[in-house]
Amino acid sequence: MFAAAFAPASARAEGQLRIAQQFGVVYLLLNVAQDQKLIEKHGQKQGVPIKVEWIQLSGGNAVNDALLSGAIDVAGAGVGPLLTIWDRTKGRQNVKGVASLGNFPYYLVSTNPNVKTIADFTDKDRIALPAVTVSVQARILQMAAARQWGAGEFAKLDRLTQAVPHPDAAAAIIKGGTEINGHFATPPYQDQELAGNPAAHIVLNSYDVQGGPSSSTVLYATEKYVKDNPKTYRAFVDALDEAAKLVTANPALAADAYLRVTKAKIDRALLLKVISDPKNQFKVAPQNTLGLAQFMGQAGAIRNKPASWRDYFFAHPALASGS
Template sequence: MAGLRGFRIVAWAVAFWAAAHGSGVAEVNEVRISFQYGLSYLPIHIVKSRHLIEKHAAAAGLGPVTVRFAQFNGGAAINDALLAGDIDYGVAGIAPALTLWDKTRGGLDVRAVAALDSLDIDLTSNNTGVGSIKDFTDQDRIAVPAVKVSIQSVLLQIAAEKAFGEGHHDELDRLTVSLNHPDATAAMLSRKAGISAHFVPPPYSVLQLSSPGIHKVTSSHQILGGPATLNVIYATARFRQQNPRLNVAVLAALREADDIIAGDKAAAVRIYVEEEKPGVPTEVIERVITNPAAGGYSVTPFATEQIAHFLHRTGALRNAPSSWRDYFFPEVGEGGS
């Protein structure tokens, strides 16, 4: 079996190299990428600031490539844009990516190109009566980037099932509202807009928790039992097939961005502050990305299968993946989960 598997990997590599170098099909000279808010997307900010896709595209012999970035409010909007052909790559939670993988099998065949991060994200609350998941009432409103679709919504469902029992994963869905992280943070800090809780990534979580009256209820690491890939970059099989060298350049750019984060954290923090302007002290951001317990950045997916299996078991996915390889393109390599 090991020999057969090795043969398949080599055969794939030869076939993909041939497609990249011998197809004779012109690849696009513009690529459009959408992503969201928070430190989870630090690699994308670095790719943008350092023009890393352009760099690796040129190294692959593609010539000048224009890369356009746009920040969206949530995974649902990103999925709609990808399906409409308005963007080429979506960067969002693993849950929205799995939703599209499930819906487009046999058609557009959307899959993840690479993992992004495994940062711990917090469920915060400004309601002093909420000490656990079980304490939320109909008076509460929980902000997430996209109701039912976002990874925050799915984490809330996993937590609800643990608290209320199997079959009750959607117990708190009625309390969720769609709101991007900057706006939800403003609402939490001002105690306005009726928002009493927020499933929020750093640095916005740090900003909230430093404010009197806001506390942590739980976190993604607590819910999942440890770090897991929560955000990915994904595309259609057609775009990958028609632009093989560009797709490899995107993956190479993300790998280099991860290397920059690991090797020059001061530069990574500076880029993030310049690009997103989160309104959080620089030292707070640096503290997050230098803390191993907070999670980290890697293109290799980690512990995503438990999320995929939960979504299938609860009916959100029609198709059950046999492993993470079903919903990732093979260029990401081995060692995932």
């Protein structure tokens, strides 16, 4: 009994799943899976009772630290943090993507009437995002800066960014009167800002920077966890795939699940509008991720330059149509 109590995590049997998620509708598949107990359902199909723990974090740095310390089994964050940790653990923990959570346009919203494009930002502006330089918003902003001022100037706007959790940043934008007058957000926060402050307007759309719909938020894990827990891993991805189908077929069910799980204070009609927006596509196969990976390689943010999205995602039948 003493030995079992202090056994290392690697000795545990299948059936443990500790998931770190962040904020917003981009994590809706996890919310639906939690609300409908889909992971437990698919675990039973695999013959494994799965105990799921849900952990709330903010920012890619915090999520990556938790994964590498062994505090969580699956990390939820942007493609930027995934590529960072994939690069740093290649040949060691070999962290790779498990699934996408869908395609979502991320809006850089500003309340400064003088800011129409990113070229209009000055030292008086402050842009909130989940993690400085690491988050997918930070990387997309760098891509836009490189396009605006040249490849060598990709970090030109980094000095204006601040790490702020999405709910806090949205509250600042809607209320006004703080130094935060910009927010590179996610749904539904960007939608709440645009509806809640007449001065709020879109400066940048991530789809425009990335050349169309793109998977910006993903889930990832270490190679050891995936290899040591094949049935749990399979059940998890199958549950997410079912959740994606549920959200697409029944947005109202998804909206209610989101409200129950997150306890978010958002108008249900606005939430339903966001979930039903065709620009928000709920699917587990990653889409259009390689461009960001190649940019990060060119910018020197990662040393290993992937030739394909398959280099930084684990293989699974539900991901076969990825890109």
